[in-house]
Amino acid sequence: MTAAVPQPTSRTVLEARNMTRRFGGLIAVNDVSFDVREGEIFGLIGPNGAGKTTLFNLMTGLTPPSSGTLMYEGRPVLGLAPHRVAALGMSRTFQNIRLFKALSALENVKIAQHTRTHAGLWRGIFGANRAEEAQVERRAWELLDLVGLSDRAGEEAGNFSYGDQRRLEIARALATEPRVLLLDEPAAGMNTSEKGSLTAFIREVRDKFDLTVMVIEHHVPLVMNLCDRVAVLNFGQLIAMGDPASVQRDPKVIEAYLGGE
Amino acid sequence: MSDFLQSYGFLIVTLIQAGLLGLSLYFPLMAGQLSLASPGFYALGGYVAAIMLTNPAFAGLRDTLGNGIFPLTWLAAGLLCALAGVIVGVPALRLRGIYLALATIAFVEILRVVSLNLSITGGAIGIFGIPQAFGFQDRWQYLLIFGPLLALVLAFTYMLQKSRVGRAFRAIREDELAADAMGVPPTQYKVLAFVIGAVIAGIVGSMSAPFLNTWNAKQGTFDASIAILAFVLIGGSRSMWGPVVGGALLTAVPELLRFLQDWRLVINGLVLVIASLYLPQGIVGALAKLRKSPPPARPPIAPAPDAKGGTL
Ligand SMILES: Nc1ncnc2c1ncn2[C@@H]1O[C@H](COP(=O)(O)OP(=O)(O)OP(=O)(O)O)[C@@H](O)[C@H]1O
Ligand SMILES: [Mg+2]
Numbered sequence: 001m002t003a004a005v006p007q008p009t010s011r012t013v014l015e016a017r018n019m020t021r022r023f024g025g026l027i028a029v030n031d032v033s034f035d036v037r038e039g040e041i042f043g044l045i046g047p048n049g050a051g052k053t054t055l056f057n058l059m060t061g062l063t064p065p066s067s068g069t070l071m072y073e074g075r076p077v078l079g080l081a082p083h084r085v086a087a088l089g090m091s092r093t094f095q096n097i098r099l100f101k102a103l104s105a106l107e108n109v110k111i112a113q114h115t116r117t118h119a120g121l122w123r124g125i126f127g128a129n130r131a132e133e134a135q136v137e138r139r140a141w142e143l144l145d146l147v148g149l150s151d152r153a154g155e156e157a158g159n160f161s162y163g164d165q166r167r168l169e170i171a172r173a174l175a176t177e178p179r180v181l182l183l184d185e186p187a188a189g190m191n192t193s194e195k196g197s198l199t200a201f202i203r204e205v206r207d208k209f210d211l212t213v214m215v216i217e218h219h220v221p222l223v224m225n226l227c228d229r230v231a232v233l234n235f236g237q238l239i240a241m242g243d244p245a246s247v248q249r250d251p252k253v254i255e256a257y258l259g260g261e
Numbered sequence: 262m263s264d265f266l267q268s269y270g271f272l273i274v275t276l277i278q279a280g281l282l283g284l285s286l287y288f289p290l291m292a293g294q295l296s297l298a299s300p301g302f303y304a305l306g307g308y309v310a311a312i313m314l315t316n317p318a319f320a321g322l323r324d325t326l327g328n329g330i331f332p333l334t335w336l337a338a339g340l341l342c343a344l345a346g347v348i349v350g351v352p353a354l355r356l357r358g359i360y361l362a363l364a365t366i367a368f369v370e371i372l373r374v375v376s377l378n379l380s381i382t383g384g385a386i387g388i389f390g391i392p393q394a395f396g397f398q399d400r401w402q403y404l405l406i407f408g409p410l411l412a413l414v415l416a417f418t419y420m421l422q423k424s425r426v427g428r429a430f431r432a433i434r435e436d437e438l439a440a441d442a443m444g445v446p447p448t449q450y451k452v453l454a455f456v457i458g459a460v461i462a463g464i465v466g467s468m469s470a471p472f473l474n475t476w477n478a479k480q481g482t483f484d485a486s487i488a489i490l491a492f493v494l495i496g497g498s499r500s501m502w503g504p505v506v507g508g509a510l511l512t513a514v515p516e517l518l519r520f521l522q523d524w525r526l527v528i529n530g531l532v533l534v535i536a537s538l539y540l541p542q543g544i545v546g547a548l549a550k551l552r553k554s555p556p557p558a559r560p561p562i563a564p565a566p567d568a569k570g571g572t573l
Contacts, residue, residue, distance in 0.1 A: 060442060061441075061442075062438065062441075062442060081441065081446070082438075082441040082442045083441050083442075083443075083444045083445060083446045083447075085442075086442060086443060086444035087444055091442075091443070092442060094439070094442075098436055098438065098439040098442075099436075099439070100431070100432055100435035100436055100439065100440075101435065101436075102435060103431060103432075103435060104557065106557050107428065107431070110428055111428045111429070111431070111432045111440070111443060111445065112443040112444065114425065114428070114429060114432075114443065114444045114445045115444035116444075117425055119424060119425045119426075120426070121421070121424075121426050121453065123424075124420060124421060124423070124424025124425060124426050124427070125417055125420045125421060125424070126420075127420065129424060129425065132425075133424075133425075134560060136425075137560050138560060141559055141560070150559075153556065153557050153559075154554070154555075154556035154557045172443060173443075175443075176443060176444050
């Protein structure tokens, strides 16, 4: 329920304080406070309908908060439009995959470089954007390499398997050049072998791009292996936070999962 | 050659006009916005030209500029329509789908009623005796201005689609919320797409006023909105060639079938029904499906050393 005391060993990147979101009578996120430290992989778990996705939506500007604050590197985030949050350096994937389905994988990744590029209407019309376009193109291919999809760069994103779409969404999120990456159930719909390599992949991405990662996940082995710390939401409230093993033993957490199912 | 132009010049100019108006509606569609405002901006642009070319208030300017007055009417129409596009677009683009379409039809209708009641627009009678552009003797000579305009707009569209702005438009069309989350500000680009369409329609109007010699409230109507929408839907709304092909075809077919008299309307209707049933992507969309596009070529630069293939 209360915020973690930041450890002196690591800097705080995100500071959430009393974040609340009501939908009519329902309090989907209820007075949630937490800190996320630079470079950590921070898990967010909880039964269905606990408010995890809503919390991500609040953090990325997709849903306006009822009250509370979120500071990213000392700057307020809540109340900004989603594209402003992306420009600040926070990017995300979606639980219900929201790729640009009719566009190619390559174009999906190019589009997401929007905030890091500048060519306006006239530079584009007069072809005065060549250097920037070459850069966009190169980065897009590199990101497709990273998720192993460059062989299928020209295919429509909507034709990809679930697992491939999830990885393409990660590539697209990385194209915005974030410092904080929010993954909403990245393993959902993946087959067993894809799930198995996801842990290593997320770590690799974190190291390569110097990221701080928040991940919502139901798949327990993944959470236990991957996360440095885990927070548990239940009916919108933060009921536990700490290292994965101790959270797993926490009676409140066990109670929440047993009562919730 | 000149016999051909004598007989068909007028028709060809009309086809180009239709294609250009189709393109003006295609721009907002590129960003996923169904706007039917084109006839409104077309009418507005035409009135700007008609007034500048006939109103005594501009007599001094006409004397000074000579033929230079014509490009000036295009510029004035384009600028005024850009301004009107921002004023109408900013509030209207808060609406989505069919509600936006309805709001833009209301805009066309309001402009029509206003022009019927103002004296500067000639009221119900409209504006007569608009001088021929550059002293053209024949209607086919309008190819000399409409042709380059079409070429220019197509080149503009082609370059735009390849650019960062074109990608932003497509992202918004595909999924506005995801585009926003990926850093593309939707409102800004929706207004831009709408304004580009408005400017094109306005310039076409300003060139059409001398071509038609007269300009009145019949120029911007609900019927025209639907006709222009049909150009784009029949031609194909996913390629810049769609509105051009659709506009030309739907304008040419009724003309070429004139010998059938009233039956031509039946044929025209049949074309519309058959195309919408069997070519949901439009004619150009269907043709594009036949031709498999090659996979994108990787730029010929050595990949960065750390960009090795992922394992996941
Ligand atoms: N836009 C909305 N309007 C009304 N209620 C909403 C809205 N979005 C979410 N809710 C409700 O808020 C609660 C939390 O939903 P949320 O999607 O955040 O849960 P979650 O923890 O992500 O669940 P899951 O594990 O199933 O994805 C649910 O009861 C949901 O029905
Ligand atoms: Mg969820």
